[in-house]
Amino acid sequence: MLVIRRLPPLNSVRIFEAAARNESFVAAAEELSVTASAVSHQVKTLEQFLGLELFRRNKRKVELTPMGEQYLVSIKYALDEIEVATKRLTANPETDIVTISVAPNFLTRWLMPRMQRFQERFPDVELQISASAGLIDFNKSNTDMAIYFGHGDWHDIEVHFLRKVLLVPVCSPGLIKSGKQLAKPEDLRKHTLIQVSKRLYEWQEWLQLAGVEHSGFGRGLQLSSSQLATAAAQEGLGVALADSTLTSREIKDGKLIMPFDIMLNTHKSFYLVHKKNRSLTYGMRAFKDWVIEEMHKSSV
Template sequence: MRRLPPLNALRAFEATARNGSLTRAAQELSVTQGAVSRHVQQLENWLGVSLCARLRRGIETTPEGEAFAALLGSVFDQIEAQVRRMRQKPATNTLRIKLPPTFAIRWLVPRLARFHALHRQIDVQITTSHQTVDFDREDIDICIHSGTTPLPSVYCRRLFGEILLPVCSAGLFGKYPPLSRPEDLARHVLLCSLHRPDDWPLWLRAAGVRHIDGNEGLKFENSALAYQAATDELGVVMAQRAFVEDDLRVGRLVAPLDLRIATSSAYFLAYSRARRATPLMAAFEEWIVEETAAMEEAA
């Protein structure tokens, strides 16, 4: 038999701690401030622990109260997510994918027409984020994960590794000095993503260049913006080969320096082991594996 505090008392305390106010908690729960206060007091009596300190401008949780509120918030989030999934009408033809913005913009979207041509019955919903997916809380079927190791406790399949190389617009050389040796980068603007601060230092070390600070230059929210800046002749970007191959092929960007560096990171396809792979997920996995294999063969 479970021995748990009253649910209303738990809800009242969690809302109070989250809002930092009895008044705002009462407004959220559509009850009176007095009712919230009584529920919190009831919970404190039940536990035999002080959870809140009442201040003139609100409330402040004690260390025990803060830890308990964090636990309750996590549990309520999981309950809310599961209830939402249960109440939603299942979309049997919708595949929900979460992936990094640059992977989506520079790699997946340009190829997505080929997947759609093969599977016109599948509706694809794309969400972009640098945050690691939480399959227990998010309505996501498949994610693309970037890292040095696969995600724990989920099914992962390696797609391809990272190969770094500097690229820029050919028009850049009409404005700046030539770029034929790594040392020439000292006279150019370095471009990179805020999420990838180690790329330039890694490449410069491999090139044996010590006098250039790889952390200087222009930094952008994601690599896709940095690639666009390079296309617009703002400077030289440290690119991932997979994301600029089309630009190099058509001459939109050029790679003036030969050195390529493989990092320890790779891209993985991942989905929850708890949810069996649906036919939609299996179709997408088969397609993306074929696409990445074709890319690697061509390179």
């Protein structure tokens, strides 16, 4: 099937963007290493192609029209995309770059403490990591891989199970010394429940598991990620639900305690995912194999 893209002359689009961003043909010319006359011609060419004005000429200045402003948003975004993609391809070939989006809690508590081991093992692989609880559309993103928290039932991507998540209440030792004891689950009524927005059910389910009526609790504290919730618990702000193994270091160090060892199985786990049917770069392969190996080590 014949697909026809109706694209404007791309060279003039590129010159338009520089002119629009600078709101000056002279500045754009300097940036692009051409003369201001070239910019003027190219803008005129584009305006003729589009059949409308992108700039309003105002004495010795140019100002974007509303249409020009609209167009600039998209064009700027598109050129950013091309620039970033080009940069990624032409980066130092001796350094393999892997872009990874990681669930925040996993990043902070499992990956970061082990990052040095990866870097020592693979000095020629550079990781570019972002924390995000959301899902990635690999068709529209430069992200190579992701570590998700969820049920694992995602489609059209390669999903590799890493680790199950079991939640247990944690709090600062100082929370108990403040006079309000935590001898039995019912005692949680006297404390602040630290909740994760979008995961409010976790406390609900835990309390149900512990045989505690959910109603009658005071206002809780709500944070946007499990990682922040656990940090708040460490600060003595209340009791959070945290993955037992991800917080094992803080528990061992005495920064957090587990007032109860009732563990909630959320039926969610961490998974390593990447685009299906895509050959892995060396760096992606290195990271994937390493994470799986480290996961085996830490679960023995």
